[in-house]
Amino acid sequence: MRTSSGSPRTAIIGSGIIGAALACALARRGARVTVLDEGIPANRATRGSFAWINAHRPEDAAYFALRLESMRLWRGLVGEIDGLPVRLGGALNWEGAEKIETLAKALDEGGNTARLVSRARIREMEPALAAPPEVAIDAPLEGVADPDRIAGALLVAAAAMGAEVRAPVTVTGIASANGRVTGVETGGGPVEAERVVVAAGKATSALLAAVDVPLPMKTPLGLLVRTAPVPRLSQRIFTSDELHVWQMDDGRLILGEDFGGSPVASDAERAETEERVLERARRAFGMAALSLDSSTVTGRPVPEDGYPAVGRVPGMDGLLVATMHSGVTLAPVMAREVAAMVLDDAEAGMLARYGVERFGGAA
Numbered sequence: 001m002r003t004s005s006g007s008p009r010t011a012i013i014g015s016g017i018i019g020a021a022l023a024c025a026l027a028r029r030g031a032r033v034t035v036l037d038e039g040i041p042a043n044r045a046t047r048g049s050f051a052w053i054n055a056h057r058p059e060d061a062a063y064f065a066l067r068l069e070s071m072r073l074w075r076g077l078v079g080e081i082d083g084l085p086v087r088l089g090g091a092l093n094w095e096g097a098e099k100i101e102t103l104a105k106a107l108d109e110g111g112n113t114a115r116l117v118s119r120a121r122i123r124e125m126e127p128a129l130a131a132p133p134e135v136a137i138d139a140p141l142e143g144v145a146d147p148d149r150i151a152g153a154l155l156v157a158a159a160a161m162g163a164e165v166r167a168p169v170t171v172t173g174i175a176s177a178n179g180r181v182t183g184v185e186t187g188g189g190p191v192e193a194e195r196v197v198v199a200a201g202k203a204t205s206a207l208l209a210a211v212d213v214p215l216p217m218k219t220p221l222g223l224l225v226r227t228a229p230v231p232r233l234s235q236r237i238f239t240s241d242e243l244h245v246w247q248m249d250d251g252r253l254i255l256g257e258d259f260g261g262s263p264v265a266s267d268a269e270r271a272e273t274e275e276r277v278l279e280r281a282r283r284a285f286g287m288a289a290l291s292l293d294s295s296t297v298t299g300r301p302v303p304e305d306g307y308p309a310v311g312r313v314p315g316m317d318g319l320l321v322a323t324m325h326s327g328v329t330l331a332p333v334m335a336r337e338v339a340a341m342v343l344d345d346a347e348a349g350m351l352a353r354y355g356v357e358r359f360g361g362a363a
């Protein structure tokens with residue numbers, strides 16, 4: 001079941017950053033690929049992401065190496081795709097003062113070229129910070145992607161290389177015969193494919209459940225605030241115990257509190273959280289006039305154990321999955337590796353430990 005070009009017809013469910021990056025990787029290699037997306041912006045984690053491209057957690061060497069490799073690939077993509085909304089301007093991090101020295105050393109030894117910088121040096125690097133910390137980790141290889149534009153930009157690049165993008169199209173099921181995938185069912189009829197990759201973010205779990213594949217996921221909510229535009233403060237990203245912040249190209253600051261769940265159970269709680277985060281940013285930059293532009297509250301697609309769920313789905317030939325948190329960081333490496341599985345029947349390689357089989361289900 002191969003096309004005349006020799007590569008399998010591939011359908012990707014989802015055009016967030018993971019589906020879009022994969023479409024690019026497949027199209028670049030001449031594959032015939034169709035991306036299907038239901039097109040509801042609020043359902044898209046990529047749009048509500050803080051979008052920091054980073055490698056932390058050096059205690060897990062393999063996962064750390066995966067993130068580093070993806071950062072390296074981002075650098076390549078920036079050179080390759082004109083106007084890609086990714087800025088690798090570095091990060092300054094001063095979370096957890098008690099562990100900062102150990103972390104800087106481990107990051108550096110692991111290959112993230114991080115170093116400790118003193119307050120005096122931070123003042124020189126970042127004059128807009130009103131009260132720089134005593135010490136911070138400077139990670140110059142890290143950066144950000146514009147969450148509003150990155151998936152779209154990758155899709156445009158994929159389409160220019162021959163990928164077909166269909167939206168809004170809701171995939172209602174995965175079609176199969178004799179243990180082999182044959183395509184997907186959509187509201188507008190079936191779409192035939194020899195490979196199907198489920199890259200549907202937090203909806204991935206339900207799509208797989210319908211073919212009896214368990215993928216337990218949690219979706220903690222994250223609130224991010226965008227301020228009204230202000231003059232350029234920095235090209236870097238800053239992360240401290242109380243605030244995560246970077247400045248978008250149009251001058252808006254994008255602010256978050258932490259990577260756990262944000263308190264937003266009611267409108268009042270949401271407004272309180274917005275105001276608290278804004279106030280922290282006002283203090284950080286000594287800018288009393290910082291005001292709210294908008295905020296987003298978005299569920300993070302996180303497989304139960306916190307690691308990506310990616311690779312072939314056992315029990316159904318031709319079905320693959322790619323969903324994860326840190327998808328902004330990990331998209332290029334996931335795209336490259338999954339494309340190799342689709343086109344070269346490659347082994348899972350560096351993704352071997354992230355297969356869905358770890359959650360049980362058909363062998």
Ligand SMILES: Cc1cc2nc3c(=O)[nH]c(=O)nc-3n(C[C@H](O)[C@H](O)[C@H](O)COP(=O)(O)OP(=O)(O)OC[C@H]3O[C@@H](n4cnc5c(N)ncnc54)[C@H](O)[C@@H]3O)c2cc1C
Binds near residue numbers: 018036040043326
């Ligand atoms: C608040 C927050 C902060 C974050 N911060 C960071 C960070 O700093 N760094 C980082 O690397 N990551 C971060 N993440 C995680 C990152 O944003 C996600 O891992 C990534 O965006 C996931 O991309 P995706 O393409 O898998 O999913 P999504 O962007 O959710 O895209 C999935 C797509 O699938 C489509 N879809 C779903 N079901 C169907 C269906 N049945 N038919 C058709 N289409 C369908 C949806 O419409 C959607 O467009 C953060 C996430 C959040 C929410």
